[in-house]
């Protein structure tokens with residue numbers, strides 16, 4: 360005997376599917392309008408506002424409470440990442456990596472652009488003499504490296520043994536020129552120092568193949584045409600709790616590194632995409 364699905368259950372499941380599709384469609388249209396209508400600077404301002412509201416990254420929040428991830432601990436224990444010394448940490452959030460690195464014995468100079476998180480970061484840093492925290496972005500780091508002042512002017516010139524671009528923070532630079540400028544600034548600020556970075560990898564969870572997703576490309580092209588602007592690059596997106604982001608393939612990260620004179624001496628996709636970059640001259644000399 361086969362059991363039939365009652366008509367009311369069928370209707371409920373159909374209605375549920377329709378609601379889900381409408382919500383995904385609305386989110387897709389919202390993202391594409393925001394991407395088409397906002398400049399790189401405006402996207403950065405939105406990201407700072409989005410992350411300021413994300414208290415998961417501050418003391419008392421679950422992400423902060425998690426402490427260092429296992430892959431971060433493993434990276435910090437992998438040469439050429441030094442076993443001690445001074446670390447420059449960007450995109451530091453509310454101080455999760457700051458607290459972890461300090462507990463491992465590093466002296467940390469950190470910065471974070473979202474004002475509420477920068478405040479939490481400063482409170483964490485105040486418990487570690489010799490460490491510093493500043494409210495600033497990667498654009499401010501590039502500015503300081505060029506000798507153009509700004510909030511990070513006072514921290515360039517110190518010797519750094521390593522650089523950490525905080526968890527996935529590189530992915531929040533959606534402008535390719537800003538990413539290249541950041542990577543180019545690092546050897547000027549921390550010559551010879553390895554760089555640990557992490558990023559959002561390709562969206563390979565299958566959602567990008569859904570029916571709703573099929574309208575993204577034509578909508579993207581249509582909005583660009585209507586506004587006379589360039590269509591956003593593939594892999595750029597927006598999420599209400601994560602702001603604007605760029606997904607990268609491993610090859611894109613390695614090309615970005617190579618463009619600034621770095622080589623990836625470690626590059627893992629799992630459990631979270633991350634790489635340790637070393638200056639190419641240092642890697643060649645070690646051979």
Ligand SMILES: C[S@@+](CC[C@H](N)C(=O)[O-])C[C@H]1O[C@@H](n2cnc3c(N)ncnc32)[C@H](O)[C@@H]1O
Nearest residue numbers: 410416450451452455473496497525526528531
């Ligand atoms: C996923 S959160 C991680 C926060 C912190 N590193 C942690 O792991 O708890 C990404 C961080 O990147 C920061 N970020 C976004 N855009 C940035 C930019 N242009 N310059 C520097 N940091 C940025 C965000 O404000 C946010 O704190």
